[in-house]
Amino acid sequence: MRIPRCGPAIAGLALSLGALAACGGASGPSATGTAEAPRAGEPSAGGGDDARTPEPGGDAEALRGKVIVIDPGHNGGNAAHPSEINRQVRIGNGGKACDTTGTSAESGYTEHAFTWDVSNRLARLLRARGAKVTLTRPDDKGVGPCINERATIGNRLKADAAVSIHADGAAASEHGFHIIEPIAVKGNERMVPASLKLGRALRDAYREGTGIAYSTYLGENALDRRDDLGGLNLSTVPKVFIECGNMRNPGDAAKLSSAPFRQRIAESLTQGLTAYFS
Numbered sequence: 001m002r003i004p005r006c007g008p009a010i011a012g013l014a015l016s017l018g019a020l021a022a023c024g025g026a027s028g029p030s031a032t033g034t035a036e037a038p039r040a041g042e043p044s045a046g047g048g049d050d051a052r053t054p055e056p057g058g059d060a061e062a063l064r065g066k067v068i069v070i071d072p073g074h075n076g077g078n079a080a081h082p083s084e085i086n087r088q089v090r091i092g093n094g095g096k097a098c099d100t101t102g103t104s105a106e107s108g109y110t111e112h113a114f115t116w117d118v119s120n121r122l123a124r125l126l127r128a129r130g131a132k133v134t135l136t137r138p139d140d141k142g143v144g145p146c147i148n149e150r151a152t153i154g155n156r157l158k159a160d161a162a163v164s165i166h167a168d169g170a171a172a173s174e175h176g177f178h179i180i181e182p183i184a185v186k187g188n189e190r191m192v193p194a195s196l197k198l199g200r201a202l203r204d205a206y207r208e209g210t211g212i213a214y215s216t217y218l219g220e221n222a223l224d225r226r227d228d229l230g231g232l233n234l235s236t237v238p239k240v241f242i243e244c245g246n247m248r249n250p251g252d253a254a255k256l257s258s259a260p261f262r263q264r265i266a267e268s269l270t271q272g273l274t275a276y277f278s
């Protein structure tokens, strides 16, 4: 396990044992002064509609009543169930495996754990602003759902926006984040313009809020477009993917493995969605 990135709060606390303890656990409370950071893996249920939670910037009412689907990429049980996740499903313009295992950092920290944690942090922040949030899987121990079902959940709910959370597994020398936007295929044509707007809003907020660089290896200014992802091809509602960083790059991995940093990621995505709806 990597030592999480410690914020300036530690220096100000004269290296007390308590401060060190707070900084040493990847799933512990935030050490950067945000007292309300949820713990890793906290269930997404509840959260209510306390829209009075103060949040900096943006239109505080922009998210009220918005239906948002968050898709935490992969699942913790996928690796142990190859026959289920390898079965082919239709993605509109071809076939693809139901799901994949995802990548991991050199330390062993997995992408599915990362996406699960970020998604729950994001859900809590969005609900605090009055959004109606659904995750595409209920825990980090199951298998799937398949990529076509991940898209169908957003369609069924007529979501105002959907975001699929991932982290990449590229060459260790590459770093940075990127958004994946849809290309029109038969069936998703009408959601493409709004998805491009959503992608740019999330790109700008993520860059601003996390400081993570634009991808050095994919996309243009952190924007990529694809027509080989079932999650985008089959979506009838505005949807993008975000690859939050490269887990195989030591610098990115240190950030993504830090619980306080994942809270920053969730806050940034909240700002991006707020901007999109403002």
Ligand SMILES: [Zn+2]
Pocket: 073, 074, 102, 103, 111, 165, 166, 167, 168
């Ligand atoms: Zn992924």
